[in-house]
Amino acid sequence: MDTPTTFAELFRSLGLVLTVRALKDEDEAWACTLTKPDGTTYEIDSVSFFDVDPDTGEEWIVEPTPSRVLSVLAGADVEDEEDGEDAAPDTEAAARAFLGDEAFALLVELDEADADEE
Numbered sequence: 001m002d003t004p005t006t007f008a009e010l011f012r013s014l015g016l017v018l019t020v021r022a023l024k025d026e027d028e029a030w031a032c033t034l035t036k037p038d039g040t041t042y043e044i045d046s047v048s049f050f051d052v053d054p055d056t057g058e059e060w061i062v063e064p065t066p067s068r069v070l071s072v073l074a075g076a077d078v079e080d081e082e083d084g085e086d087a088a089p090d091t092e093a094a095a096r097a098f099l100g101d102e103a104f105a106l107l108v109e110l111d112e113a114d115a116d117e118e
Contacts, residue, residue, distance in 0.1 A: 007067035042098040074111035
């Protein structure tokens with residue numbers, strides 16, 4: 001198989017399954033679980049996704065998709081809910097352990113390429 005060039009292709013190539021649950025206590029937030037074919041899971045306790053109109057800066061909530069969830073694993077703008085601290089280093093370590101070094105490196109490349117296009 002060729003090297004994946006999008007988050008969606010990477011998601012499929014890794015055989016991941018995404019399970020999403022709406023959170024009762026938080027409007028516009030979800031709990032997401034990624035599962036690998038071997039049964040290993042990666043949990044995101046609470047996450048919200050927004051799209052932004054590039055002309056007006058207006059934001060609106062959007063639902064989780066495999067691509068959006070993978071972008072969280074890439075470590076973009078992750079904050080710890082309890083103290084508001086940058087959680088990117090912890091997220092990166094957990095994502096690297098879950099995906100493996102090679103897949104994580106490709107995820108970061110895809111995330112950087114996606115950011116360059118915006």
